[in-house]
Amino acid sequence: MDDRELSLAVVGLGFPNPGKGKGNRRFEMALCAPGEPVELRLEPKNPADPYAVAVFSARGVQLGYLTAERAPWIGAKLRNGEDHQAVFQEPSATAAWIRIRFGGGAPTLPQPRPAAPPFDDFEPDPDGPEWGA
Numbered sequence: 398m399d400d401r402e403l404s405l406a407v408v409g410l411g412f413p414n415p416g417k418g419k420g421n422r423r424f425e426m427a428l429c430a431p432g433e434p435v436e437l438r439l440e441p442k443n444p445a446d447p448y449a450v451a452v453f454s455a456r457g458v459q460l461g462y463l464t465a466e467r468a469p470w471i472g473a474k475l476r477n478g479e480d481h482q483a484v485f486q487e488p489s490a491t492a493a494w495i496r497i498r499f500g501g502g503a504p505t506l507p508q509p510r511p512a513a514p515p516f517d518d519f520e521p522d523p524d525g526p527e528w529g530a
Contacts, residue, residue, distance in 0.1 A: 402498035402505065404486055405471070407452045409461035410493060420458040426493045429454055429485040431506055435495050437463070437483055439472055448472050452495060454485070460493050474499060 410422045429435075436453040443449040448469040452460045463471055474481065480501050486494040487509060498504035 401500045402496060404507070405467055405495050405497060406464050407461040407493040407495055408464055408491075410491075412461070414459050422458075422460055425454050425456070425458040426460055426488050428456070429460070429488070429493070431485060431487055431509070433485045435460070435483045435485050437471070437475060437481075437497075439475055450475070452483075452493070471497070 410426060412422065414420055414422060433455050435455065436457075438451045438453060440449040440451050441447050446462075446465060446468065448465075450463040450468045450472050452463065454460055462468065479499050481497055481499045482503055483495050483497040484504055484506070486496040486506055488494070496504040496506055
């Protein structure tokens with residue numbers, strides 16, 4: 398793995414985007430294809446977190462935010478004008494994943510994670526006595 402790139406979780410998918418017609422975040426995540434560009438926007442006036450970094454799809458719809466643990470570090474790189482490219486990596490049940498590369502060039506997508514097997518709660522009855530008359 399190249400040390401200039403990393404995968405980042407995008408959280409807040411369950412929150413609505415402000416304003417009428419701004420779209421649903423989970424629906425927008427479902428529209429994103431692996432490798433599609435995403436945009437990172439600093440939000441220094443965000444009342445909940447002055448280090449917040451919002452993530453927007455190629456269609457300009459907000460997907461959510463970088464996690465509070467990663468946002469200050471990534472935000473500092475963005476504020477310093479460090480060259481970067483970010484793309485949508487993959488969806489998950491609780492977050493969207495993006496891939497970012499610093500220092501020029503396009504990020505490389507890792508192999509997709511295998512899908513979890515579907516939950517199957519069917520358990521046949523144990524063999525019992527023969528039923529009938």
